[in-house]
Amino acid sequence: MKLIDVKPEDLSLSPDLVRSGSAKSFEDRLRASVDEIGIAEPLKVAATPEGSYLVIDGSLRLRAVLAIREKDPTRFPTIPAYLLDYDLRYEIRFQSDIYQDLLPSQIATLVEHLHKSENVRKIDIARYIGISPATLRNYTGLGRLMERGGLPARVVELMDVGVFPSSNPYAWLRLTDAGIERVLRERFAKDADPEAWVGEMIDAARLGGNERYPLKYIEMVTAALPAEYYHSGEDVRAIKRDLGLRRAAGQRTHLAFQQARSHLSQVSKESSEPVLVTAAHAFDNYLARLL
Template structure:
């Protein structure tokens, strides 16, 4: 699959390749998310013999983008898309359904097996599944939660039953066991024992009576704890750097003198000369932030 930028006007939908339906609330959340942070996951499309592209996976994302463009035509002039051969459209659709129907814990185990046992590079796994590298790193994070056991593993079970989002396992990985217990007891269980609350929450969810906590709530409740509740060392620093756990903090204003001109020139070269759409986009965003 090749990743490229495609105009939304060149994308077509087919009932045969679309999912049967979704909750209106989910579509509204998806549209709000894309409106705020952009399209995190590229869609999958097939080049049509007559021209243009047929959407294989990403119907709801395209609907959200079209709704946003209807109000603001200048938004999303192009969207990132994995392009496959037209003859493989049903194969890729079936492949996408298989992965989307797996639980977070199952995906984490599958990714770990492919990488460790079969020696498949994670970048290749991401391309095959059709997700971004950042999403694949989340599966690695889920696997690490499972390996730690105890309440860490219980967090993954809560993700499997959709009580807690699986989109940022590193919010939990940065905590010590005591930190996880404190957050669950004080912010989720309202004073009840953490283990008892986890059991009750999982049982209720499996009976269709769960309450879903949004990711912003999870990130807020796992942030700002006393230092003793966080793991120490390089791992924590790497997690903060990679996942941007300071997203909600006030941005520090930078003057042009704080960033060497050589850095800006190098970013400009990547932005203008790189053959990679991803690199060009990343360099442009970083350049605008630093200036």
């Protein structure tokens, strides 16, 4: 996939590629997020025969941008997007729908079934549903929480309804069942019964409640317990291995980007070809945004 910057006016929508609908509260939260931090996940687009770009995935993000530009036309002169094959637009849309329409617990169950029962490699599963290997590892973590049952599985239910973020299940996995019980009781349920609190939060969320806990808070409260509330031995080694893979991947990518920028800087200074210098500058700016 090639990452490009596209002018909003060059983007078009097709009714058969747009999702049928979404809750207004979700669109409001998405618009607020885009307004504050920009487009975190680029759109997926395809070049049309007419010369414009068809949005395959990202219609809600585009609507958020257009709403912001109505108030301030100077915002978002371009939008980042992955350029994909026009002939594969329906296949890509289908893959995105599979990922977006399933709950975190359902994706975790699907991943484990495909891997264990159908012998599909996890890296291939990630490619099929259009997510990164790191994100797929998160679903493996969710699967482990569900296998433990009890309050660990109830934590995943809270992720399904959006009360807890599902982006770092290892924050919970490192805890024993007693550790999870203590965190829920002291940090969330205000010393009430954790099981009852979980049920109340799930019911409220399904009725439109907007109680949400940010990832940084989850990581903070799950990291502040006495040692006896954390797993030891093979369990913790497995969790650390997963976390280490994620960190190592990020460090390798960061180092590779730095090396690439160094080479691009050398090209910009030493090349006598204007086109090559311009391309090096553009690519360097792109890498700078990713670091």
